[in-house]
Amino acid sequence: MAGFGWFWKAMGGQSGRSQKKSRQIVAKASQAQEELNRLSDKELADKARSMVSDKKITDPAGFLAVLSVASQRTLGLTPFPPQAQACLRLLAGDVIHMATGEGKTLVGAMAATGYGLMGHTVHAITVNDYLAHRDAEWMRPLVEFFGLSVGAITEKMTPGERREVYARDIVYGPVNEIGFDVLRDQLITRREDAVQHGADVAIVDEADSVLVDEALVPLVLAGSQPGSAPQGKITELVKNLRQGTDFTTDDDRRNVFLTEQGADKVERALGIDSLYDDEHVGTTLVQVNLALHAQELLLRDVHYLIRDGKVALIDASKGRVADLQRWPDGLQAAVEAKEGLAVTEGGRILDTITLQALLHRYPTVCGMTGTAVEATDQLAQFYQLKVSVIDRNKELIRFDEADRVYATMKQKNDAIVDEIRRVHATGQPILVGTQDVAESEELAAKLAEFDIETNVLNAKNDWAEAEIIAQAGEYGKVTVSTQMAGRGTDIKLGGADERDHDRVAEAGGLFVLGTGRHRSSRLDNQLRGRAGRQGDPGSSLFFVSLEDDMVTTGGAGEDITANPDQFGMIDSKRIRDYVEHCQRVTEGQLLEIHSQTWKYNKLIADQRIIIDERRGEILDTDAALESFRSRVPGRVEELEATVDHGVLVQAARDVMLYHLDNGWSDHLALLDDVRESIHLRAIARETPLDEYHRIAVHEFKQLAERAMEEAVDTFTRVRIDNDGAHLEEEGLARPSATWTYMVNDNPLSSNGNKLKKAVRLMFGGSPVAKD
Known part of the structure; x- marks a missing residue:
């Protein structure tokens, strides 16, 4: 794991040549920094802008050198050559594979600043509120050094606060919040009510998690109804x-x-x-x-x-x-x-968008993660993105022990407790990765029986995340956490200030223990990667049982014989290979699900673009009023005699948009029902996907026509005066309240996410409740 040069040589493609060229530019940039250090802050900022022409960098080495010097002046951080190289590859539009602890936050900020200097608006996409706020504030001095503005979107912000932040050059925000803002903007009836207007570039942190693992998670906007x-x-x-x-x-x-x-x-x-x-x-x-x-x-x-x-x-x-x-x-x-x-009360789905469709709205997408190599095929297939592997600044010396496999879940759990007790006695800090909240608390309770105090990090105390993770590297500390992906805080040996670093290093560094393999090896590697940062010692070990969710799913239908010892442990390369096989099967299933699901979702995404364009035309022009004028000219003339022109234009918009939005909501509900029953088409020897597309296209053609007919009917009878169109009198008011939620439709996600589809009727009925 010390380097992936072999990977690119094996691939034999452009990526390897790009990496070689990047290293040459980085070396040249390092040489230029000494001269740049003599410039004043203003001269340095002006120098950066002079290296940009027509939104392109004319001197990559010089530009990189300026960013590096500015980083040292504003943040006290001098980028390592690998960080400079990573920044360069982000500016080239790649996803970079960069190990945990190698400084991705600084790399992302340098790249965002670079794009900002080129005149692009940037969304730096994170996985949660905490990271968005932390990174925006931490990197603010660097961004503002060049006269650029930066801010963070967080969940509790008002529409006005969001609007102000989105107007800045660089915006940090959780992917879900940015997506929900897109959906909420689909309900506006006045352009000035929009909170955001997109961005030129998306820089995605934990890119494989966002772009692959959760790519097909629909974000949903619902409106109140009984x-x-x-x-x-x-x-x-x-x-x-x-x-x-x-x-x-x-x-x-x-x-x-x-x-x-x-x-x-x-x-x-x-x-x-x-x-x-x-x-x-x-x-x-x-x-x-x-x-x-x-x-x-x-x-x-x-x-x-x-x-x-x-x-x-x-x-x-x-x-x-x-x-x-x-x-x-x-x-x-x-x-x-x-x-x-x-x-x-209940709700009606008003609009929905998948994360994959959301990211396709950005002209340029790039990103960072510690496990991109394993997602190379998906990133290429679904986003046409290349992966650039960045070597570590210091060689990896972490020891990754072979999995310990047990026959039963109980035997595995007993062995986990025994191993934690053994390692804890040495003073080596331990990070335990569990699958869900219940498991983390059960394990902590068992350890307490042996007087082992644990810090538990799960959904019940995620507000204390940064503090708990910062302490996880302290001598003798035991930390039990659900899902380490996207935690965003490095675990430093000896604690946050590393005052006890040498003592912990001598004890062996951080010991990472996984209580089970995930459905994807990338999630295992994200956990494992918490140890061995920046050349520190460390070790990792995963426990598996033949009753684990991943094994039973990946090995479904296969008979496997094993000879466990008296403690249930199966010390067999054949069985460990079988576990690896099960994981490859589940990974393959996930990829197939992604591919098939995207084929269904892509049509909706394409239809959404058409709705977006139609909404934009109605919001920004007099198109709605002119449409009514061509269909019911008498009604328009009657209203023009008594209603101010601006008010009438807005009233026409309100009527038209109400029926267009209502039609789109009905269309989504119909397609959801069609998709749930589309497998029945196979019985009639029809291709389900083709039949779904046929129905979706046919219904979409009807949507616009039906919406226009209903809008004309409403326009002719609704009361319109200088206060606007009184739609509520006709029972056509928009929902009084809206809320957002996510639907995880991934049938192979880990333990905590097993309920995802429907309560189905035994007697051949349709699904009656969908999550």
Whole structure:
């Protein structure tokens, strides 16, 4: 892992030649810095601008040298040659593979500043609020040295605050917040209400996580409407249903099915003839299935927490609470009813966008991560991005031990506790990576029985993230964390100030222990990469059991024989190879899912562009009023006699946009239903994807025509005066409240994310609740 030169030689392509040229430019830049050090701050800033022409850098070596000198003056940080090289490759539009602890934050800031000096607007995309705010403030002196402006978008900002930050040259923001702002801007009826207007460049931190792992996660904007929450009686009834008798679940516990006996029991308890009568199939049956789904498949401290008397969803891919997010279609209310909390109202999906579609809105995308090489194929296939591998500043000396494989989950967990006790006795700091909140707390409780104090970092205390991670390298410290990807704080040996560095290094450095392999080796490597930063010693070890989620999924249908010892350990290269095989299978499944899902989503993304263009025309011109003039000229003439022209133009926009947005919302709901049942087309020997496209294209053509007909009808009868169009009088008011949430539709994500699809009816019905 010390370097990946062999990789590019094997690839034999442009990347290798680009790297060689980059190193030459970096060497030349290093030589130029001494002379630049004699310039004043103003002269140095002017020098940078003189090296830009027509939004292109004319002297890459000199430009890089100026950025390096400015970094030293403003931040006290002199970039290492690998950091300078990484900056250069970001400015070339690549995704850089750069190990943990090598200084990606500075690299990203230098590249953002470089793009800003070229006249581009930049979104520096992070994975959470904390990193966005931290990085913007930390790197502000460098950015402002060149007269550029910088700010951060965080979840609790008002629209006015967001609008002001988005107007700056460089904006740091969580990918979800930026996406939700795009969606909210799709509801505006006045251009001045928009909070952002896009950017020229997206620099993505943890690029493989955002661009690959979560690329197909839809961000959803919903509007309030009466919900279909299970009634109290139904919630209590479902609690008494028995698995195997009254209901069953599929193998991976993603779907739950009422049995005929279970349906009979529910019908008797509710005093109804049949759940499947027209009277009940769309109401009572939906509520029963929602309650059953919430009771059996959504687990407290795995999928959600109870915080301040409310249900808080857990983003399992990051081990954090997903702020202001909720499940759609009554699932949220069902969980609230299950927990005895106040039940919130339901919602209707107004708009949605995947992270992949969001990133495609940027003309230039580049990024940084410690595990890009493993995602090379996906980055090329879905974004046409190249990966540049940046060698470490100091050679890696971390020792990665072979996996320890056990027959059962219990035997594995016992062995994990024994290993932590053994290593802890040496004083070596330990970082344990778990799969979910419940597992982290169970492990901490077991260790407490042996008087081992642990710092636990999970969704329950993610606000203390920076402090806990900063302490994780202290002598004798044991830290248990869910999902280290995107934590964003280096673990320094000896603590945050490294005062005890030598003592910890002598003990062996940071010891990383994984309680299980992830579905993707990249997530394993992100955890493993926390040890061995900047030439420090360290070690890593993963524990696996043949009952682990990844093994049972990747090895489904395969019979494997093993000979464990008395403690359940299987010391066999054949079995370790089998575990590797299972992981490759799940990785292949993930790639296939990504490829197929993107084919479905791409059409919606293309149709969205058309809606965007139509909305833009209505917002920025008199197109709406002129459309009404051509269809109902008498009504327009009548209104022009009494209503101010500007007010009438806006009233026409309000009417037209209401029906266009309503039509788009209906279109999304229809396509969601079509996609859920499209597999049935295969029975009729039709290609599901082709049939989906045929229906989507046909329905989209109807959308615009139907929206125009409804808008004309509304325009002719709605009261319009100098206060505008009174749509609420016609029952056409926009939602009084909106909220955002994420739908994780990845059926192979790790333990904490198993509920993702639907409660399906046993008797051939459609899905009635989708997450």
